[in-house]
Amino acid sequence: MALILTIGCLPTDSLRAADRVPDFTHSRPQGPQRLIPPLPDHRPEPPDVRFGNFRPFNDIDRFILARIKEERVRPKNLCDDATFARRASLDLVGITPTVEDLDRYFGWKENERREKWVELLLKQRQFADHWTVVFGDLLRERGRVIGAPMNALRDFLHDSLRENKPYDQLVRELIAAEGSSESEPAVAFILQDRVEPDVMTVAISDAFLGISLKCAQCHDHPFDWWTQKDFQGLSAFYGGTRRQVIRRDDDRGARGLVLGVTHNARRAGGKFLTGATSELGRGPDALAELVTARDNPYFARVAVNRIWAKMMGVGLVNPTGNFSPLNPPSHPELLDWLALEFIDSGYNIKRIVRLIALSRTYQQTSSDSLKSFTSVLRRNRTDDDAENDIVPGALYEGMPVRRMTAEQINDSILAATGHYPQGFGGRYQPSYLTTYPPRPQSFLRTFGASDRETIPQHMQNGSIQQALTLLNGDFLNRAVRFHPNHPFRIWRRERGYNLSQMVEAAFYQVLTRKPTKYELKEALEMIGNGSDDSAWEDLQWALFNTREFQFIR
Numbered sequence: 001m002a003l004i005l006t007i008g009c010l011p012t013d014s015l016r017a018a019d020r021v022p023d024f025t026h027s028r029p030q031g032p033q034r035l036i037p038p039l040p041d042h043r044p045e046p047p048d049v050r051f052g053n054f055r056p057f058n059d060i061d062r063f064i065l066a067r068i069k070e071e072r073v074r075p076k077n078l079c080d081d082a083t084f085a086r087r088a089s090l091d092l093v094g095i096t097p098t099v100e101d102l103d104r105y106f107g108w109k110e111n112e113r114r115e116k117w118v119e120l121l122l123k124q125r126q127f128a129d130h131w132t133v134v135f136g137d138l139l140r141e142r143g144r145v146i147g148a149p150m151n152a153l154r155d156f157l158h159d160s161l162r163e164n165k166p167y168d169q170l171v172r173e174l175i176a177a178e179g180s181s182e183s184e185p186a187v188a189f190i191l192q193d194r195v196e197p198d199v200m201t202v203a204i205s206d207a208f209l210g211i212s213l214k215c216a217q218c219h220d221h222p223f224d225w226w227t228q229k230d231f232q233g234l235s236a237f238y239g240g241t242r243r244q245v246i247r248r249d250d251d252r253g254a255r256g257l258v259l260g261v262t263h264n265a266r267r268a269g270g271k272f273l274t275g276a277t278s279e280l281g282r283g284p285d286a287l288a289e290l291v292t293a294r295d296n297p298y299f300a301r302v303a304v305n306r307i308w309a310k311m312m313g314v315g316l317v318n319p320t321g322n323f324s325p326l327n328p329p330s331h332p333e334l335l336d337w338l339a340l341e342f343i344d345s346g347y348n349i350k351r352i353v354r355l356i357a358l359s360r361t362y363q364q365t366s367s368d369s370l371k372s373f374t375s376v377l378r379r380n381r382t383d384d385d386a387e388n389d390i391v392p393g394a395l396y397e398g399m400p401v402r403r404m405t406a407e408q409i410n411d412s413i414l415a416a417t418g419h420y421p422q423g424f425g426g427r428y429q430p431s432y433l434t435t436y437p438p439r440p441q442s443f444l445r446t447f448g449a450s451d452r453e454t455i456p457q458h459m460q461n462g463s464i465q466q467a468l469t470l471l472n473g474d475f476l477n478r479a480v481r482f483h484p485n486h487p488f489r490i491w492r493r494e495r496g497y498n499l500s501q502m503v504e505a506a507f508y509q510v511l512t513r514k515p516t517k518y519e520l521k522e523a524l525e526m527i528g529n530g531s532d533d534s535a536w537e538d539l540q541w542a543l544f545n546t547r548e549f550q551f552i553r
Helices: 002-008 059-071 081-093 099-107 113-123 125-139 152-162 167-175 185-191 197-209 228-238 284-292 299-312 332-344 349-357 369-381 406-416 464-472 474-479 487-495 499-511 517-527 533-544
Strands: 241-249 255-263
Touching: 059 332, 081 099, 081 113, 081 125, 081 349, 099 113, 099 499, 113 125, 113 349, 125 152, 125 197, 125 406, 152 185, 167 185, 167 197, 167 284, 167 299, 185 255, 197 228, 197 284, 197 299, 228 284, 299 332, 299 349, 332 349, 406 474, 406 533, 464 474, 474 533, 487 499, 487 533, 499 517, 499 533, 517 533
Parallel strands: none
Antiparallel strands: 241 255
């Protein structure tokens, strides 16, 4: 009874405190709402600049070099050809190059090989394989979607990337997808979020606008100008979108039901975040036009920034999902230049990938880290303003050493052991063919593959479980076993390699470099007379277990 009386004496305000909307008055930015500035009408003029031994290869380098020179930071040297071959192969097609690939690469003239290599990679089918995973992470693609064929969205992405479909067209098809999930696989993008407008709002603003609106769903954003009304305005574009049950008859007369999506613009509303309007009025078609419009200050910038971050390790705007006046880009003129290049190219993804890969900025070494680090420290010491301290790497004065993604490790093992792209034993396969999200204890999940619940930032760390998986896990142990088309057998059978050449080829196949004299000596002792297949398997297993294999240098 006493307890009841005590509760009854609590102030009314205390009883209702849990129901109140949090007060973010002090954390929200002050003043009227601000958007990032509109794109300029014309591309910024690349600076005409020279500094040290850095000679620009294209206009990207001119913007980077101008800032490096301004900050008095020492840029790194150009990486060697083998390092570039490995780096570009992993970034463009997701696998390390094979001995046969490298033979072709080094057979080209020295002053032509890097450009020819990039062109070759862009034409390979593995480009679509690799970037299907990249965009699958961005769109949180999941293989099992109620009402859609298995892996429908994955197959849509793969087909689009193989055709080099313009990115704005791809996005419009996703946002405004309508019809049967069997005939229109892009419909799976809407079905996977259960056709819930609020969930679609979060997905679209994150992926295509670089804005995290999730915090504005229930209250005004605590750290930006976005309000709950902004969220509701974007959500209203899907107010007339519904799931549709579609009856179908197949060629054999069998009947069944599939799910589709239908839009009723008359029941939809919609207010775009920038205040722009569409002649289409409202509904997903209008939203698709507004998102991909040339005068949308977010769309093209966000797209090229994601590609830049994928290839350079960190975005010009970082994090890539936080586009805001409160988080300005490190190189605003370069970001605008890339965005306008993207638009002028017809939203050609390969065009931006090619430009970045052929820039000197991308081709810098990542081995001379100590000189770069001390150069940045020296600059910081001579600058009286502590707020202007530069973090090593933030100016792209060199390439960071990056850990491979789970998919790159998986696919590189398969490529180096002669199993890509067909997989082996029907059990293991290239990552893009995996039904996402991967199983919790699978090789891909162990190495950090996305669960596709949120957009991953790819800030991956190593773990003891990963080390143990490579040391004694079933995946690698099965991969290195000899089979009729294993590279080691091909080298002996078709190329007639002697033992030293075989060891050298093994190093190139896994690490993209020659062995040192000490490594060659140790490897030759390991394999003996070369007649024991298990010794060669052990050699390849040992190379895969080096830290060097797991990083992009």
